[in-house]
């Protein structure tokens with residue numbers, strides 16, 4: 248059985264990338280098999296199957312020789328009979344670093360620990376990730392496979408793993424732009440944590456989807472033929488919202504379990520060849536279906552989200568319902584589904600090795616798109632007191648975020664409740680220190696105004712103005728608080 252699984256992996260790798268040394272991959276498989284000889288999982292399967300599953304999941308995200316080998320061998324040191332020296336001799340430094348990184352990260356407990364430990368462990372996870380994102384990819388694939396066999400464990404372990412997944416790993420996947428994985432991790436955890444709510448949500452969605460199916464098919468046909476008439480070649484598919492994310496939406500007060508108010512339960516995803524076609528498609532969509540004025544269009548092509556997400560979202564009336572049409576190129580699609588993994592090769596080709604010292608200083612993360620990692624790493628350096636780090640993290644990192652635009656169109660990722668002063672300090676300390684007034688989307692607001700996602704904020708600078716200590720009453724970011732404390736004390 249293990250051999251069959253390994254052959255499946257080989258077939259997939261062959262199909263996608265011929266640069267991978269298949270003999271070496273085979274060697275890794277035999278090595279892992281030996282390391283876990285005689286070990287069984289609680290489900291009764293051979294232990295090596297878990298390594299193979301992990302590598303198979305990884306091969307969906309990214310074909311990278313060292314990554315796949317590390318996936319195969321990720322438990323070989325911790326659970327198998329292998330030392331890191333043996334591993335390095337056989338497979339080299341990179342694979343060993345990845346495996347040891349995963350082993351280290353695996354030891355981090357998030358549930359059942361007190362909050363300080365939670366945050367300290369989260370910090371370690373982030374640092375490890377900043378060193379090599381592939382460690383986190385292996386960890387996410389590992390968790391994915393473990394969730395699939397979670398049913399064999401005790402209810403306590405199920406709850407602990409599911410909670411940890413919802414609190415740490417799903418948000419992490421989300422921040423890396425790995426939407427597909429995020430949604431999978433959420434849904435599988437949700438089943439264990441709130442089985443009744445899960446069932447209730449699924450039942451409701453299925454009833455609705457059965458009714459909507461015919462409409463959707465017809466809408467899709469209409470759109471395809473309209474696009475063809477204008478010579479836009481496109482692929483259209485329907486995607487359904489994840490169960491957990493649907494549950495969250497249904498639970499909102501203003502929705503109150505009314506599915507008619509969930510406009511993105513089903514979205515039509517239109518994949519076109521280039522950016523010009525994205526906008527041409529938007530025009531065609533609006534000729535065919537009436538836009539919903541209050542919901543309108545979100546253009547994340549011109550203004551990508553901070554995690555790199557790009558697409559045009561248009562809400563329209565199609566037949567009897569409001570549906571969302573998501574328009575994007577194939578490249579944007581790959582990145583939306585697989586996030587950071589989609590452009591790892593590009594990062595890797597630049598060949599930047601990051602030294603530990605650089606990471607300690609908090610400034611070097613392989614990809615400038617994931618600002619938040621860089622921010623977290625920088626913060627942890629500043630923080631002396633771990634309690635303070637905890638409250639800042641709770642405020643800044645784990646809560647919902649909003650995206651604010653500067654007049655130049657730069658995107659800033661701020662916590663919910665952030666004010667113009669928080670924004671000013673996020674841009675630059677000078678701007679914070681000299682902040683006198685703010686305009687939001689062209690309108691004057693007070694400095695304690697709570698910003699909303701998508702707003703453009705312009706800060707009016709005073710020539711000479713000391714910031715006020717009163718601002719401490721309303722700022723929510725750690726950066727603003729620290730700077731204010733310093734300058735007003």
Ligand code: MN
Pocket residue numbers: 297321322389
């Ligand atoms: Mn594992």
